[in-house]
Amino acid sequence: MTERKVAVVTAAAGAGIGAAITRRLAADGFDVVVTDAHERRCKELADELSAEHDRPFLSIPLDVTDAAAIEACMAAVVADRGRLDVLVNNAGWSKIEPVAEMSLETWQRCIDVDLTGTFLGMRYALPQMIAQQSGAVVNISSIAAYETSTEHGAAYSAAKAGVLALTRVAAAENGRHGVRVNAITPGLIYNDFLRKIYPEEFFDGYAESRSLVGRIGQPEDIASLVSFLVSDQAGYITGEVYGVSGGVHPHG
């Protein structure tokens, strides 16, 4: 068994939050398993981290809508590394269509990636954490879970709200096994890909007129909170939801 704590991050190889979390946990000393639906980028990030930290990082291509693949991924991590200490369910998907016009396909894909993907990650990681009597899970939700807004689309908002309920019940079931489960609700965390989803007006003046701190969020803003939540310093924190939105939409 490896001495280092082992963390699995889903959707870890993109341009945004997942990669920032992966880099941060690697810098914190975790043995991070890079998983992502994009096979090439997944391996590239693991190779980059291996070179940077001079120790081997594992990459496992993983689409979180594939239950069998998630089960196999967690089993492979335990077989290869001997332990599983942290899971960050980061994968998300959204397409904005009004409820009155939404296709069932859009609804279903959102639920599959954002909600069922988070469930499946926990479903196949928790048994190992329970066996170890320790572990920490962080689920990446969104302020869309509780905003009264048309900005995110109902399927995404409903799925991300589901993630919060799932987080609380999973926390209640597993605290006595030494496993903590928390969620983060990011506000706008900039990456170029978002330009394909949101209209230009969404970004106009966001930093000046909406953010209370005069800037748009960066992936590292989420990574620092994940770093804290999975650390022993957060040992009394479970079942909680933390907003990171520059004050745009505080939770409470």
Ligand SMILES: NC(=O)c1ccc[n+]([C@@H]2O[C@H](COP(=O)([O-])OP(=O)(O)OC[C@H]3O[C@@H](n4cnc5c(N)ncnc54)[C@H](O)[C@@H]3O)[C@@H](O)[C@H]2O)c1
């Ligand atoms: N960016 C934001 O403003 C924002 C705001 C609130 C919440 N979030 C949430 O944060 C998380 C990360 O978002 P991000 O925008 O930083 O993107 P990201 O860069 O972390 O994720 C994109 C990556 O996800 C991968 N991916 C897509 N579908 C997948 C699937 N089915 N299985 C596995 N991997 C898949 C892609 O290959 C890509 O590499 C998501 O859950 C998102 O809903 C983002």
